[in-house]
Amino acid sequence: MLSWPGDNLVLHAAVEQCGAGDILVVTTTSPSTDCMSGELFATALRQRGVRGLVIDAGDRDTRELRELGFPAWSAAVSAQGTVKTTGGSVNVPVALGGQVVRPGDVILADDRWA
Ligand SMILES: O=C([O-])CC(=O)C(=O)O
Numbered sequence: 001m002l003s004w005p006g007d008n009l010v011l012h013a014a015v016e017q018c019g020a021g022d023i024l025v026v027t028t029t030s031p032s033t034d035c036m037s038g039e040l041f042a043t044a045l046r047q048r049g050v051r052g053l054v055i056d057a058g059d060r061d062t063r064e065l066r067e068l069g070f071p072a073w074s075a076a077v078s079a080q081g082t083v084k085t086t087g088g089s090v091n092v093p094v095a096l097g098g099q100v101v102r103p104g105d106v107i108l109a110d111d112r113w114a
């Protein structure tokens with residue numbers, strides 16, 4: 001999904017679109033480390049059977065995520081929250097880390113930064 005920086009309104013819509021086995025990939029229209037997601041979103045995603053979250057912005061509640069056992073990769077850990085004002089796009093190709101990720105792509109991720 002693609003979001004306005006510092007705004008996680010569309011993340012709510014994206015969660016509703018997710019299903020079992022999915023990995024949710026979150027990007028913003030310009031660089032931002034503001035926190036888009038945390039324990040609450042992770043809990044909602046996990047309940048839908050989502051396998052992980054990749055977010056090219058901030059994430060938080062890292063201890064709770066670890067306790068939940070929910071895998072999340074983010075560009076930053078930040079306490080700076082977001083507003084819920086501007087829509088975005090769900091189920092569209094996005095670019096992050098020099099890669100284009102399309103809906104339905106297979107994602108392989110680990111914790112080795114490799
Ligand atoms: O509520 C938010 O915007 C992000 C967060 O901390 C959570 O999902 O727990």
Ligand SMILES: [Mg+2]
Nearest residue numbers: 038039040061
């Ligand atoms: Mg939280």
